[in-house]
Amino acid sequence: MKLIREPNIRDQDLFYAELINSQRDMSEEQADMAIAKLALILANHIGDRTVLSEAIALARDNTLATPQGETA
Amino acid sequence: MFQTYTYPEYAYRQSEEQRSGQVRRHPAVVIGAGPIGMTQALDFAERGIPTVILDDNNTVSVGSRAVCYAKRPLEIWDRLGVGEEFAAKGIQWKVGKVFFRDELAYQFDLLPEAQHKMPAMINYQQYHLEERLVKACDDSSLVDLRWKHKVLAIDNRDDHAVLTVETPDGIFKLEADWVVAADGANSDTRRMIGADFTGQFFQDRFLIADVVMKADFPTERWFWFDPPFHRNQSVLLHKQCDNVWRIDFQLGWDADPNEEKKPENVIPRIQAMLGPDVEFELEWVSVYQFACRRIDQFRHGRVIFVGDAAHQVSPFGARGANTGVQDCDNLSWKLKLVMDGMAPLALLDTYHEERAYAADDNIGHSTRATDFITPKSRSSLRLRNAVLELARTEPFARPLVNSGRLSTPTPYLQSSLNTPDSDPFEGLLRPGTNCADAPIRKKGQDAWLLNQLGQGFVLLSFGPAEPVTVHGVTATVLQVGRDIEDAQGIVAQRYDGQPGTVYLIRPDQHVAARWRRFDAAQVQAALARALKLN
Numbered sequence: 001m002k003l004i005r006e007p008n009i010r011d012q013d014l015f016y017a018e019l020i021n022s023q024r025d026m027s028e029e030q031a032d033m034a035i036a037k038l039a040l041i042l043a044n045h046i047g048d049r050t051v052l053s054e055a056i057a058l059a060r061d062n063t064l065a066t067p068q069g070e071t072a
Numbered sequence: 073m074f075q076t077y078t079y080p081e082y083a084y085r086q087s088e089e090q091r092s093g094q095v096r097r098h099p100a101v102v103i104g105a106g107p108i109g110m111t112q113a114l115d116f117a118e119r120g121i122p123t124v125i126l127d128d129n130n131t132v133s134v135g136s137r138a139v140c141y142a143k144r145p146l147e148i149w150d151r152l153g154v155g156e157e158f159a160a161k162g163i164q165w166k167v168g169k170v171f172f173r174d175e176l177a178y179q180f181d182l183l184p185e186a187q188h189k190m191p192a193m194i195n196y197q198q199y200h201l202e203e204r205l206v207k208a209c210d211d212s213s214l215v216d217l218r219w220k221h222k223v224l225a226i227d228n229r230d231d232h233a234v235l236t237v238e239t240p241d242g243i244f245k246l247e248a249d250w251v252v253a254a255d256g257a258n259s260d261t262r263r264m265i266g267a268d269f270t271g272q273f274f275q276d277r278f279l280i281a282d283v284v285m286k287a288d289f290p291t292e293r294w295f296w297f298d299p300p301f302h303r304n305q306s307v308l309l310h311k312q313c314d315n316v317w318r319i320d321f322q323l324g325w326d327a328d329p330n331e332e333k334k335p336e337n338v339i340p341r342i343q344a345m346l347g348p349d350v351e352f353e354l355e356w357v358s359v360y361q362f363a364c365r366r367i368d369q370f371r372h373g374r375v376i377f378v379g380d381a382a383h384q385v386s387p388f389g390a391r392g393a394n395t396g397v398q399d400c401d402n403l404s405w406k407l408k409l410v411m412d413g414m415a416p417l418a419l420l421d422t423y424h425e426e427r428a429y430a431a432d433d434n435i436g437h438s439t440r441a442t443d444f445i446t447p448k449s450r451s452s453l454r455l456r457n458a459v460l461e462l463a464r465t466e467p468f469a470r471p472l473v474n475s476g477r478l479s480t481p482t483p484y485l486q487s488s489l490n491t492p493d494s495d496p497f498e499g500l501l502r503p504g505t506n507c508a509d510a511p512i513r514k515k516g517q518d519a520w521l522l523n524q525l526g527q528g529f530v531l532l533s534f535g536p537a538e539p540v541t542v543h544g545v546t547a548t549v550l551q552v553g554r555d556i557e558d559a560q561g562i563v564a565q566r567y568d569g570q571p572g573t574v575y576l577i578r579p580d581q582h583v584a585a586r587w588r589r590f591d592a593a594q595v596q597a598a599l600a601r602a603l604k605l606n
Contacts, residue, residue: 005468012471013440016459020443020452031451058466066461 003054076284076314076355077199079131082206084220090237090244098124099411101235101248103223103261105129107138107198108379108396109254110205110217114152115404117214119527119579121411124246125215126237128222132202135282135356139195139310139318140390142479144506145397146190147522147581154208155190158201162194163311168293170475172460174300178470182478187562188509189520193390193478195312197282226251226264228373250407251375254396257363259381265372271365272439274386276446279321279332279359283342285352286315295475297445297460301344306445308475309345316355319345320387322446329359362386362442364435370399370424378403383431385438388445388476395434398481399427405527405579409603414545419604422489430482437477444474481506484582491576491585491598498568507532507581508566513557521563524550528579529599534564535572537590542599547576578602 009015023031043052089096100116102109105127113123141158149155170178184192209215224243225236233251237244253261262269294309296302305322312318321341323332331337338357346352366383370376379396403423409415447453462469484490484504491503501508510521529547531537537549552558552569563569572589576598585598600606 005466007468007471009468009471013437013474013477016472016474017440017443020447020455023449023451026451028450031449035451035455062462062465 001048001051003051003058005058076316077197079134079199080203080206082130082217082219084130084240085218086239086241087218089246090239090241093244095245095247097232097247097249098122099249100124100252100407101126101233101246101250102252102254104253104255104381105202105206105209105217105219106133106254106256106379107201107205107393108400109252110202110209111149111152111397112252112254112378112400112403113215113217114154114205114208114212115148115400116407117212118152119404119408120214121404121408122214123216124248125209125217126221126223126235127217127219130219132206133198135198135358137198138201138390138393139197139312140394140478141194141196141201142390142394143184143188143190143192144479144481145394146194147506147509148397148401150190150523151581152208154204157204158196159190159194161200161313162196163291163313164191164194165291165293165311166192167290168295168475170460170463170473171294171296171299172457172463173298175464177297177460178463178473180470187511187560189511189522190509195310195318197312197314197316198393200313223261223264226261226375228265228375231374233374249374249411252403253375253377253381254379255381257380257384259377261375262367262377262381265375267372267377268368269365269384270368271363271384271435273363274361274442274446275325275448277323277325277327277329277332277359277361278387279323279327279338279341279357281319281321281338281342281357282312282316282355283319283352284315284355285317285346285350287317287346287350287352289317297456297475299345302341306475307345317352323359327359332359333357364439364442366428366431366435370427371420376403376407376420376423382427383435385434386442388441389437389478390476391434391438391479394479395430398430399423401580402427409545414543415603416605422487422604426484426487426489429484429486433482434479441474441476445476489578489584489602489604491601493586495586495588497586499566501567501575501583501586503583503585505583507577507583510558510562510566511560512563513559514555519556521556522581524556525577525581529584529602530577531590531595532567532575532577533573533590534567534569535574535590537574537595538592540592540595540599542596543603543605545599545603547595547599576602 100123102113102125116123146155166182168180182192209217222238227234296307308320310318378399385391406419447456459472487504531549533551540547574590576585584602
C-alpha cells in the first residue's frame with residue numbers, strides 16, 4: 001500500500017474545526033501532548049510499516065525544506 | 073484621498089401623509105435603503121406589494137464595503153431585472169492564489185460550471201450596486217423610497233406596527249401591516265424591538281482599504297498568510313471596477329483603530345506590499361473588528377429581520393450581502409401569500425426556519441475560515457502553518473487551507489415545506505435546493521431556464537402534466553419539449569429529467585417536490601405542504 005497524498009477526508013472544514021476545538025482549554029504543553037498522542041494513535045490504526053515510513057519521511061522532509069526559524 | 077466615484081445626493085421630499093397629518097396604513101415598510109432593503113422592496117413590488125422604504129441618510133454606501141456577489145444573488149437580481157447589468161459591469165474572476173510567507177502555497181480555480189446565465193462570482197463596488205438599485209426603486213410604481221426618514225420608535229401591535237419617524241420637517245407617525253428591518257448589523261430596529269443578537273466576537277482587527285492604481289496584477293484573488301511585508305498577519309488583495317483594488321490587512325488585537333486609519337500609517341503598509349515602484353492613491357480606509365452573530369427570531373410580531381440586521385458574519389467568503397439577498401428571495405413570496413390570505417401565518421414562520429438554518433450554516437463557514445486565518449492559540453497556529461507548509465507539495469493539505477469558502481446557497485434539505493422523494497433521483501436537485509439554470513430554446517430563440525419560471529409555483533415537467541390549484545394558488549406547467557426546448561439536453565441532465573419526471577418549484581425557484589410521473593393528488597398534497605396548509 002502507498003501513502004495517500006490526495007484529499008481523502010469528506011467535509012474537511014468540519015474535520016479541521018474538530019481538531020482545533022479539541023485543544024480548547026488546554027495549556028500549550030497539553031496541546032502539544034495531545035497532537036503527539038494523535039500521531040501515535042493514527043500510526044497504530046494504520047499499522048502498515050511501509051505507509052508509516054513514507055509518512056514519517058514526508059513530515060521530516062517537508063519540515064526541513066522550510067527555512068529554519070520560520071516554523072511557529 | 074482620490075475619488076473615482078462621486079456620491080449622489082438624493083432629494084428629501086416631505087410625504088403627503090406627514091404634510092396632511094393623516095396617519096396612513098401601508099402594507100409593507102422596509103427600514104434601510106442598503107442593498108438588502110432595496111432588493112426586498114423590489115421583490116415585494118415584483119409580487120405586487122406596494123412598499124415604502126425609509127432611510128435615515130440620502131446617499132449610497134460610503135466606501136465600497138461589500139465587494140463580491142455570487143451566482144445565486146445575481147440570479148435573484150436577474151429575476152428583478154437588474155442582474156444582467158451587474159454581471160456585465162462587474163469584474164469576473166475565477167482564480168484565487170494563496171501565499172504562505174514568500175511562496176505560492178496553493179492556487180484554486182472557481183471552475184464555474186459552464187452553461188449558467190450568471191457567473192460564479194463578480195466583484196462590484198457596493199456604491200455602484202446601490203445606485204442602480206435606487207434607480208430601479210425610482211422606476212417602480214410600487215416602491216416609495218423616502219430619504220432622510222429616521223425611525224425613532226416602533227410600536228409592535230397585534231395586527232400592525234406604528235412607526236414614529238423623524239424627517240427634516242419634524243416627527244410623524246405611520247402604520248404598517250408589516251415592517252421589514254434591513255438596517256444592518258447595528259440595527260436600531262433590533263434594539264428597539266429588544267431582540268437578542270448573540271454569537272462570537274473575534275479578538276482581531278482588520279484594516280480595509282480601497283486603493284486606485286493602474287497595476288498589471290491579474291484579475292485574481294490573492295491571499296497571503298504571514299507575508300514578508302506584513303509579518304505574522306494575513307493580507308487580501310482583490311480587484312474591483314475602475315482600477316480600484318480592495319486590500320485587507322489583519323492588524324492583530326492590540327491595534328489602535330484610529331491610529332491605523334491615518335494615511336501616514338496606511339500608505340507605507342500598502343507601498344511595502346505593492347513594491348516601491350507602484351503608484352497608487354487611497355480611496356477609502358476603515359478599521360473593523362468582526363463578529364459572527366444571529367438574531368434569536370427572524371420575526372418578532374409584525375417586524376421581520378433580513379440581511380445583516382438578522383445575522384452578521386466575517387467578510388471571508390463574501391457571505392454578508394449574498395446571504396441577505398437570499399433572505400429577501402425567501403421572504404417575499406411567503407409574505408405575499410399570507411397578506412392575501414392564501415396561506416396561514418405558519419408559512420411566514422418557515423422564513424425563520426429556512427433562513428436561520430442558512431444563517432447558521434454561513435456563520436459556521438465564516439467562523440471556520442476566521443479560525444484558520446487568525447488562530448487563537450499557539451498550537452492551532454502551529455497546525456495552521458503545518459497545513460500551509462504541506463500544501464506546497466501535498467494535494468491532501470490543499471483543501472484544508474481556508475482563506476474563506478466563497479458563498480454558495482444553503483439548500484433547505486430539512487425544510488418542513490419539502491415533500492421527501494419517494495422515487496430515486498440522480499443529481500444535486502434534492503427538495504429544498506435552489507434550481508439549477510440551463511440553456512434552453514424558446515420559440516426558436518436562445519434563452520435560460522430560470523428566466524422561464526416566473527413569479528409563482530411551477531410544475532417543470534418532462535412529460536404530460538396539468539396545472540394544479542390548492543386554496544386558490546395555482547402551479548402552472550412548464551413542459552420541456554412543449555413550452556421550452558432542451559436543445560443541448562442540459563435541463564434533462566441537471567434535473568435527471570427522465571421522461572415523465574415532474575418538479576414542483578416554489579416561487580423562489582427552490583425545489584419543493586419531484587416525482588417520476590405526474591399525479592394530480594400527489595402534486596396537490598405537496599403544494600398544500602409548501603403553503604403550510606397541512
